[in-house]
Amino acid sequence: MKNKLAPYLPLAWLLSIPVLNICYGFLNRGGSDTAQLITAWDRLIPFVPAFIIPYLIWYPYVFLMFIVFFRKDRNVYYRSLTLTCVGLAVCYLVFYLYQTTFPRPEIGQDGVLNWLVGIVYQMDAPYNCFPSIHVLTSYIVVKAAYQCKLSRLANAAVCATSGIIILSTLFVKQHVLMDVVGGIVLAEMLYFWIGRKIFKPGREKRAAHGL
Structure with a gap:
């Protein structure tokens, strides 16, 4: 059994992500000098509760x-x-040194989508906005998918999913455009x-040959 599981042990390093996310909770609170990065363009973006679905699938999607x-x-x-x-470590440092916030809209009381948005708003205070972790990780996934040389259909699916997740951060009013750019x-x-x-490519090839 141990020999069968041994090849999959490197997947345990994925636990480093939730461990690092512990820092997020400690930093997800405002202060007297909390900044806002809202622009006129952000005010034109409507609140669309349906985007809470791609927003929520982000975590399982990345894993x-x-x-x-x-x-x-493997490389x-x-x-x-x-x-x-x-x-993530860089984001947490920025959250500590330059905390930003984003005022949230009023949401309706009816419907499953509004209920889901309400849960997210309750569990995640409106801080730790810049840069967006949703965007950071979704973008890394897109670049990695191309490096893995997946099929065109798979790459298109990854780009579409990551793109919708990135857009969802704006349409559920969790982030502003500067957070996405960041x-x-x-x-x-x-x-x-x-x-x-x-x-480096050369280093990866040497590692593959055990050199």
Whole structure:
């Protein structure tokens, strides 16, 4: 039994994500100097309760995709997980040094969708906005899917799912446009400064041959 499970033990590193998320709860509170990054464009974006569905599937979606990366390309799995964990740490540091907030709209009392939005609002205080972790991780998943060389249909599905999740952060009024931009820019910076230097193609090939 142990020999059969041994090849899957690296998946245990996925637990680093929920462990790091403990920091989110400690930082999810406002202060006297909390900032707002709302623009005129954000005020034009309507509140659409239906987007709470893609917003909620984000967590299982990210974990499922990491399992796919693990099975398809172990190097992509380690790279993406490393960048995600470093990205989370950077986000928490920003939340601590530059806490932002976003006033939420009034939601209706009727309907399952409004009920789900209400639960999210109760469980997640309107802080820790910039940069968006939803956006950061969803964007990393898109880049990793291309690096895994999935089929065109699979890549299209990943892009569509991640794109809808990113849009959902705006339409359920959990984030503003600057939060989205911040998440994408952070992901690109991590890939440039860490992904390319630690996980170089030559180094990956040598590791694959046990050198």
